Amino acid sequence: EVQLVESGGDVVQPGGSLRLSCAASGFIFSTNWMSWVRQLPGKGLEWVANIKEDGSEKGYVDSVKGRFTISRDNAKDSVYLQMNNLRAEDTAVYYCARDYMVHGYSYGHFDHWGQGTLVTVSS
Amino acid sequence: DIQMTQSPSTLSASVGDRVTITCRASQSITRWLAWYQQKPGKAPKLLISDASNLEDGVPSRFSGSGSGTEFTLTISSLQPDDFATYHCQQYKDSRTFGQGTKVELK
Numbered sequence: 001e002v003q004l005v006e007s008g009g010d011v012v013q014p015g016g017s018l019r020l021s022c023a024a025s026g027f028i029f030s031t032n033w034m035s036w037v038r039q040l041p042g043k044g045l046e047w048v049a050n051i052k053e054d055g056s057e058k059g060y061v062d063s064v065k066g067r068f069t070i071s072r073d074n075a076k077d078s079v080y081l082q083m084n085n086l087r088a089e090d091t092a093v094y095y096c097a098r099d100y101m102v103h104g105y106s107y108g109h110f111d112h113w114g115q116g117t118l119v120t121v122s123s
Numbered sequence: 124d125i126q127m128t129q130s131p132s133t134l135s136a137s138v139g140d141r142v143t144i145t146c147r148a149s150q151s152i153t154r155w156l157a158w159y160q161q162k163p164g165k166a167p168k169l170l171i172s173d174a175s176n177l178e179d180g181v182p183s184r185f186s187g188s189g190s191g192t193e194f195t196l197t198i199s200s201l202q203p204d205d206f207a208t209y210h211c212q213q214y215k216d217s218r219t220f221g222q223g224t225k226v227e228l229k
Contacts, residue, residue, distance in 0.1 A: 044222040045223075100172065108215075108218055109172055109218070115167060116141075
């Protein structure tokens with residue numbers, strides 16, 4: 001059974017930093033693109049970042065470019081999101097999600113999600 | 124950027140009703156569209172990909188249709204377990220979601 005477990009959410013002041021982690025199990029982690037998706041309070045979903053199987057390619061939504069960094073450790077079956085210079089508008093539940101892949105190709109949607117971790121940016 | 128617009132934002136319905144949710148893209152996404160179901164406090168669950176491809180284990184009362192810029196999710200006979208929020212997502216160019224449609228009890 002595929003499992004994704006996020007951790008690291010917390011309350012942080014504007015301008016602060018936080019590192020989210022996602023531990024994966026139940027599948028061959030090193031063969032999957034992985035993503036972070038967030039959900040603002042009472043609102044819709046927003047894709048934040050993704051990372052290729054070997055970490056050689058990364059993508060970000062414009063609003064976090066230069067502030068957030070996605071990384072992964074395939075030896076630990078884990079993906080991370082380093083968030084710097086946090087803003088109030090980054091307040092959200094952050095989900096780790098597995099990209100839907102067929103024959104080594106990532107289609108761009110998500111077939112498994114974690115339960116999320118809450119990040120609150122407030123003074 | 125491709126914008127996704129869902130309608131309605133909220134839909135009130137009864138058990139047994141036929142329910143249709145619309146998702147419109149700001150430009151053509153051919154059929155690169157997914158639908159998710161999300162219950163309060165839970166993660167989204169993938170229902171449909173490629174506009175009409177039902178995921179394994181998803182009840183056949185769910186169906187998706189459309190191409191280009193207009194898509195629909197239909198629940199043929201609403202069941203108690205279907206009261207939830209539904210999200211569409213395009214993956215033609217990057218990834219963007221609609222704002223969600225809440226299906227509530229009338």
